[in-house]
Amino acid sequence: MDLRGVLFLIGICLGLPANTNAQDAIQPLDPDSVDRFLQAPRPAESALIIDNLGAVYTHWGKSICSEQATLVYSGFVGGTWYASKGGSSTYLCMPMEPEYSLFIKKKQSRTVLQSSELQTPSKQIPAFGDLYQNTPACAVCQAFRRPAQFMFPARMTCPDGWTKEYDGYLMTANNRHRRTEYLCVDGQPEAVPNTSKNVNGALLYFVETNSKTHVPSTYTPERELTCSVCTK
Ligand SMILES: [Ca+2]
Known part of the structure; x- marks a missing residue:
């Protein structure tokens, strides 16, 4: 053409x-x-749509959003069994009320969606130690008029001009288990009620550095790495 x-x-x-x-x-x-x-000039409704554009992100470890964001839905953290070779490496914020379509009434060749568990028996970080073996809550949130969103690893603050949605700890699978993604879990997490029984599932562990690779000396080995989720 x-x-x-x-x-x-x-x-x-x-x-x-x-x-x-x-x-x-x-x-x-x-x-x-x-x-x-x-x-x-655009019609007023077009301006309204543009004005309301805001990033959608998951607030891991909370059932509510920060005050500057709007709740889309809340639920529980789910994912693949910690030792499975297949399935998915991602965690999902699963809604409490699933909607099903057509279904087959027997077990299939499949992936099983498991609830997550905080593997954090820590006295030094009591907000997590208190929730050891519990399933963390999650919320999907929309920022107001801030279309960009990023999870900053190893930071508890946001760059100038960004708005902090929350901060917490970087979490993922244990080194000895099957690989998953990194999440930023709120530093004051909340558990889904009645999930304290140790049944494992899509496990979550803290993340640390050591001195074996070229991680800069500004990092202290064996300290739990933090994170922040920011919008702009
Ligand atoms: Ca467990």
């Missing part, structure tokens, strides 16, 4: 009137008319 064709299609997408001259139906758009369209 030549440049005129591309401009014609752009014109259709923008809702600009097409040249209807039957003898020469495809005409290049007047660049001034494109500029005028892009600069024209």
